[in-house]
Amino acid sequence: MTLPDIEAILCAPGAPFEMEAVVVNGVATRAWKxxxxxxxxxxxxxxxxxxxxxxxxxxxxxxxxxxYRATATLAKYxxxxxIAPGDRVALAMRNLPEWPVVLFAAAACGAIVVxxxxxxxxxxxxxxxxxxxxxxLVCDAQRLERVAPHLPHLPNLTAIITxxxxxxxxxxxxxxxxxxxxxxxxxxxxxxxxxxxxxxPDDAVAIFYTSGTTGHPKGALMSHRNLMxxxxxxxxxxxxxxxxxxxxxxxxxxxxxxxxxxxxxxxxCSAVLMGSIASGSAIILMHKWDTIRAFExxxxxxxxxxxxxxxxxxxxxxxxxxxxxxxxSLDTIAYGGAPSAPELVRRIASxxxxxxxxxxxxxxxxxxxxxxxxxxxxxxxxxCGPPVPVSDLxxxxxxxxxELAVGERGELWVRGPQIVLGYxxxxxxxxxxxxxxxxxxxxxxxxxxxxxxxxADRAKDVIIRxxxxxxxxxxxxxxxxxxxxxxxxxxxxxxxxxxxxxxAVIHLAPGMSASxxxxxxWVRERLAAFKTPVRIVFCDETLPRxxxxxxxxxxxxxxxx
Numbered sequence: 035m036t037l038p039d040i041e042a043i044l045c046a047p048g049a050p051f052e053m054e055a056v057v058v059n060g061v062a063t064r065a066w067k068x069x070x071x072x073x074x075x076x077x078x079x080x081x082x083x084x085x086x087x088x089x090x091x092x093x094x095x096x097x098x099x100x101x102y103r104a105t106a107t108l109a110k111y112x113x114x115x116x117i118a119p120g121d122r123v124a125l126a127m128r129n130l131p132e133w134p135v136v137l138f139a140a141a142a143c144g145a146i147v148v149x150x151x152x153x154x155x156x157x158x159x160x161x162x163x164x165x166x167x168x169x170x171l172v173c174d175a176q177r178l179e180r181v182a183p184h185l186p187h188l189p190n191l192t193a194i195i196t197x198x199x200x201x202x203x204x205x206x207x208x209x210x211x212x213x214x215x216x217x218x219x220x221x222x223x224x225x226x227x228x229x230x231x232x233x234x235p236d237d238a239v240a241i242f243y244t245s246g247t248t249g250h251p252k253g254a255l256m257s258h259r260n261l262m263x264x265x266x267x268x269x270x271x272x273x274x275x276x277x278x279x280x281x282x283x284x285x286x287x288x289x290x291x292x293x294x295x296x297x298x299x300x301x302x303c304s305a306v307l308m309g310s311i312a313s314g315s316a317i318i319l320m321h322k323w324d325t326i327r328a329f330e331x332x333x334x335x336x337x338x339x340x341x342x343x344x345x346x347x348x349x350x351x352x353x354x355x356x357x358x359x360x361x362x363s364l365d366t367i368a369y370g371g372a373p374s375a376p377e378l379v380r381r382i383a384s385x386x387x388x389x390x391x392x393x394x395x396x397x398x399x400x401x402x403x404x405x406x407x408x409x410x411x412x413x414x415x416x417x418c419g420p421p422v423p424v425s426d427l428x429x430x431x432x433x434x435x436x437e438l439a440v441g442e443r444g445e446l447w448v449r450g451p452q453i454v455l456g457y458x459x460x461x462x463x464x465x466x467x468x469x470x471x472x473x474x475x476x477x478x479x480x481x482x483x484x485x486x487x488x489x490a491d492r493a494k495d496v497i498i499r500x501x502x503x504x505x506x507x508x509x510x511x512x513x514x515x516x517x518x519x520x521x522x523x524x525x526x527x528x529x530x531x532x533x534x535x536x537x538a539v540i541h542l543a544p545g546m547s548a549s550x551x552x553x554x555x556w557v558r559e560r561l562a563a564f565k566t567p568v569r570i571v572f573c574d575e576t577l578p579r580x581x582x583x584x585x586x587x588x589x590x591x592x593x594x595x
Contacts, residue, residue: 037484040277041423044270051270053424058236058259058451061471064424065259065451066266072233072258073141076265076311077105083314086288089131090335091217091319096131098314100220104132107214108139110226112170115193119144119231122166122241125298126150126159126181127174129319131217132197132210133297134307136172141239141258142228148241148253149298152177153580158251160184163191166241166253166458172210175199235259241458242300244397253458260400263452264304265312267422271405275389278410290316290363292331292340294323295583301342301370305393305401325349329359339366341391343583344378345576348520351378351385352543364388368407370395370583375514376415383412394418394489398473400452403427404487416511417486425450427487429480434469438480443490443505446479447472478505495587497526497534504536504565512560513538516553518546521577523585524567527594538567539590541576569594 044051054067070076083098090096096104117123123140125147127133140147148166150159159181163171168188172195173181185191194207214220236257243251276283291310295302310317318335320327328350331337341347347367350356367382368391382390391407404427406419421427428437429444438444449472456464467474478490490505497504506524513522521541526534542548550570558566571593578586 035277035280037274037420040274043277044273045423051266051273051423056235056451058257059455059471061449063449063451063471066263066424069259069262069266070312071235071262072237073138073239073261074228074233076262076308077102077138077142078228080311080314083288086314087316088311089134089217089317089319091129091131092321094131094217096217097221100217100223101131101135103223103225104135104214104217104220105138105142106226106228107223108135108210109142109229111213112139112143112145113229115170117143117145117170120238121145121170122148122168124148124150124163124166124168124171125173126152126154126171126177127197128152128176128321129293129297129302130174130197131319132214134311135214136210137240137303142231144229144231144233144237146238146241146255148243149303150177151243151298152296154180156180156182156184160187161250162243162253163188165250169193170195172197178207233258235262236455238455242298242303242397252460252463254397254400254454255456255458256400256454260452260454261304261308263424263450264400264402265309267402267405267424267452268305268309269313270422271393271402271407274405275408275410278408286313288314288316289338290318290335292318292320292328292335292337294320294328294340294346295342300397300401301395305395325353326355329353329356329361332364333360336363338363339368340364341366341368343369343579344375345521345579347378347382347390348543351381352520354544361386366391366407368392370418375511375519377515377517379411379415392418394477394487395452396475398454398467398475399448399450400454403448403450403452406486410486414482414486417482417488419487420485421448421487422450425452427479427481427485428472430474434474440483441480443478443480446475446477446487446489448475449473497524497536499529499534499536499564500532502564506536509536509538509557509561509565509567512557513540513553515560516548516556518542518548519553521573521585523577523587523590525587525590525594527569527591535568536565537569537571537594539571539573539577539593541573 052067053064056065081102085097088096088098088101123145125136167190170193196207197210239258240256241253366389370393379390389408394404395401404419428447495506509524510522520543523539527537529535
């Protein structure tokens with residue numbers, strides 16, 4: 035069945051994915067008619083799941099009823115402390131059951147929640163806390179230790195709540211456990227009503243900071259509508275996959291996901307957490323990624339889906355102990371944020387008997403804009419898929435003035451109800467990036483005649499060799515196709531006469547070998563000679579990535595000094 039045929043059926047008036055016209059920031063926008071209007075509407079609806087498991091971390095198991103009670107308890111405390119609409123409440127902790135409790139409790143008070151990168155240093159945390167003007171910080175002990183030297187310089191920060199420290203309050207801060215108790219006891223908490231505040235879908239509810247691979251990160255200001263859009267977009271993608279096969283849509287049922295992406299990243303928060311809550315599904319957390327532990331959890335919890343970045347999929351496939359575990363429940367492995375080899379797509383299907391999934395999005399699009407899975411992904415392994423029906427894509431020339439034709443490469447522009455409201459406290463960057471409802475993504479891409487999107491590169495990562503453009507992901511995909519390569523990054527090295535030349539950093543699969551000359555010949559046989567890396571360096575470890583799964587290429591350049 036064609037994509038337009040599927041959209042006509044699923045999005046028809048009265049159908050589950052019906053769309054409606056709304057006005058956002060003065061711009062007419064298509065939106066999902068049946069999306070929850072706010073985080074609080076979603077939370078109230080999810081309480082009906084009662085004793086179904088919401089979240090698991092080691093021996094802590096939280097039900098939906100317990101999640102609701104803990105959130106309502108904390109929301110009452112925050113309201114009693116004067117947290118009001120528009121106040122910023124920062125959230126800095128690793129993936130813990132209390133992370134979504136803080137998010138929803140602060141949102142229930144009308145506050146703007148600011149999830150901070152748990153990998154940041156004290157200086158980086160200090161910058162974001164000052165930039166957003168946070169009134170309150172809720173953090174774990176490790177984040178508190180990092181930011182403690184900077185607290186005297188944060189006059190707006192008047193309250194700190196800590197979790198997983200001593201469990202007791204001090205003169206300087208309050209223990210979260212003293213307010214809501216341990217996770218296993220949330221189901222026994224007294225019942226409180228949520229604050230009764232009027233919430234519009236386009237009210238601001240969160241600030242997520244961009245990955246900040248260069249310069250200071252920018253705070254993307256998100257609305258309730260932004261975060262709710264992914265619920266319907268993900269569900270539409272799943273329905274589209276089934277209908278593409280000509281099969282009937284199955285009855286919806288709760289699923290179990292192994293979440294290894296940090297919740298301070300929009301993919302985890304928007305694309306995974308919100309959809310899981312809407313469907314009454316369970317989320318299994320890990321303290322730290324470990325392949326053997328992942329195998330154990332998949333077997334014990336009968337996990338249906340996982341993913342994050344391609345490296346995780348490779349490690350699941352290639353670990354020598356994989357055959358010792360029952361992974362038959364695992365039916366989906368999805369990822370984004372990094373290029374993936376066509377071979378990986380095939381291996382997920384053949385070795386793990388799972389459905390491969392991919393998609394494209396960014397912080398400024400609150401995650402998902404395109405989706406790609408199953409047979410479509412196998413047939414177009416270098417694409418990130420077509421856009422969801424509420425979103426539009428176009429390819430623009432370098433000046434941003436002319437829309438390019440099908441197949442032509444240019445900058446990807448995106449619009450839809452998931453586009454954020456702008457950058458916090460940064461009108462210049464907002465004006466440069468968000469134009470009449472469109473966001474300039476900075477990605478170089480092209481569209482095929484069916485609307486499937488192909489990301490060629492980040493604009494700033496294009497290597498220009500003697501006037502010829504080299505799109506890094508094109509070369510990286512070829513390198514990933516080599517059976518010995520599991521991680522690859524192409525960077526530009528300065529050249530006196532050519533401007534730049536391509537060089538690659540490679541991580542090989544365990545037990546595999548390949549030489550620089552062999553990989554150069556591999557690329558040269560498949561691409562124009564000028565695209566062949568002039569130097570290749572091998573790393574014993576997987577390449578460094580930021581929280582969004584993107585390889586931090588600037589950290590690799592010293593390898594060529």
